[in-house]
Amino acid sequence: MIKEIARTAPSGLLVFFVLLFLVLADVAMFVISVIFVFVPTIILAVILFPLLVFLMVGLFVVNPNEARVLQFFGRYVGTVRDPGLRWANPFYTKRRISVRVRNFETESSKVNDANGNPVEIAAVVVWRVVDTAEACFQVDDFVNFMRVQSEAAVRSMATQYPYDTTDEDVVSLRGDTKAVTDQLESEIQGRLNQAGLEVLEARITHLAYAPEIASAMLQRQQAGAIVEAREKIVEGAVSMVQMALIDLSERGVVELDEERKASMVSNLLVVLCADKSTQPIVNTSS
Numbered sequence: 396m397i398k399e400i401a402r403t404a405p406s407g408l409l410v411f412f413v414l415l416f417l418v419l420a421d422v423a424m425f426v427i428s429v430i431f432v433f434v435p436t437i438i439l440a441v442i443l444f445p446l447l448v449f450l451m452v453g454l455f456v457v458n459p460n461e462a463r464v465l466q467f468f469g470r471y472v473g474t475v476r477d478p479g480l481r482w483a484n485p486f487y488t489k490r491r492i493s494v495r496v497r498n499f500e501t502e503s504s505k506v507n508d509a510n511g512n513p514v515e516i517a518a519v520v521v522w523r524v525v526d527t528a529e530a531c532f533q534v535d536d537f538v539n540f541m542r543v544q545s546e547a548a549v550r551s552m553a554t555q556y557p558y559d560t561t562d563e564d565v566v567s568l569r570g571d572t573k574a575v576t577d578q579l580e581s582e583i584q585g586r587l588n589q590a591g592l593e594v595l596e597a598r599i600t601h602l603a604y605a606p607e608i609a610s611a612m613l614q615r616q617q618a619g620a621i622v623e624a625r626e627k628i629v630e631g632a633v634s635m636v637q638m639a640l641i642d643l644s645e646r647g648v649v650e651l652d653e654e655r656k657a658s659m660v661s662n663l664l665v666v667l668c669a670d671k672s673t674q675p676i677v678n679t680s681s
Contacts, residue, residue, distance in 0.1 A: 399528040399591070402465060402473025407454045407480030418447045453485040462527045464490040474527045492527045496595060501546045503601055508568065509557045513605035516553045516568070520545045520583060521596040529591030537590045544586040545597075552579050558604065568602055575599065636660050 425440035427433075456479070457463055463475045465487045475481055476494075483489065503517040522541060524530045530537040553568065556575060560567045566574050580597040587594060640659070 396589075397471060397528045397532045399526045400471070400473040402475055403477065404475045404481035404483045407456075407482045410482040411451070411454060411480065414447055414451050418444070421447060449485055453482045453487070454480065455483065455489050456480055460493065460495045462492045462494055462524075464492055464527050464531050466490070471528060471532065490531060492524060492530060494524045494527070496521060496523045498522070499542055499545060500600060501542075501549050504546065504550050504553075505605055506550050506553045508553060509555060512558055513607065514553065514558050514568070515601065515603050515605055516549060516599060517601035518545070518549045518579060518597055518599050520594060522587070522592055522594050524591060525593045526591030529589065534590045537592065540590050541587060541592055545583050548579065548583040548586055552582055558602075568599070572599070 421440050421443045424436060425444070428436035428440060455463060457475055457477060459478045461476075461478070463481075465472045465475065465483060467484065467487055472487065474492075475483070475489075498519055498521045500519045501517050503515050505513055505515050508514050520541070524537070534540040552575070555578075556566055556568050556571075558567065559569045568575055576598050579599070580594055583597050584594040636659075
């Protein structure tokens, strides 16, 4: 594998002023030689001028958070990262590579979760180039490579977990955001290592059941919530009835036989567990 080689390039300002001085001197020599008709000097000035102009081709600018990959007739010779005006061999090709932080949001994909339910999922990936040589020469187009591999990683990760679960020991896409995000970031990074790219952050931006089952899943979630709420209500009602019977017995307010206790328990449970407010009925008989 081709790894990045750090290369320093001389300051382009000094080279620029030296070449500019030589060009002006060459032009002056040519003019003087023409005036005095000195043929050898004229020939020398004509030869030097294109050479000096060609040397100026070696000047190039490196912007902040940018790198230039240098190649000499197809052979990689190094990467210049120092910002400013620089100069290198005019025969070098100088490819511009941005090392700025970028982000990419995957398209919303429909996949089946671990339970086989179709879900829609999308994620955003924050990344940057860390090895310019690998980014240039290991893959054809590192930006497109990152996009394709990120979408593939998101789809692969979504199939490993259920959308939602009531089991606390099972990781789910909706309930365990931190674990899922870490897994997603690790999976994308594993795919991008060979391209010299680093994943700084990866997080899910869209997660939902597919439209064809969304309504049914919503009803199932509502039913589960109702059952869970009913369990809490019944548990609380039983505790309140028990406290009421114990309190009545300890204070000697009324002596209840087993039949009246059962009737009282039944009435209290109906009142405490009912969905709507109950209508009292006054019993005047003994």
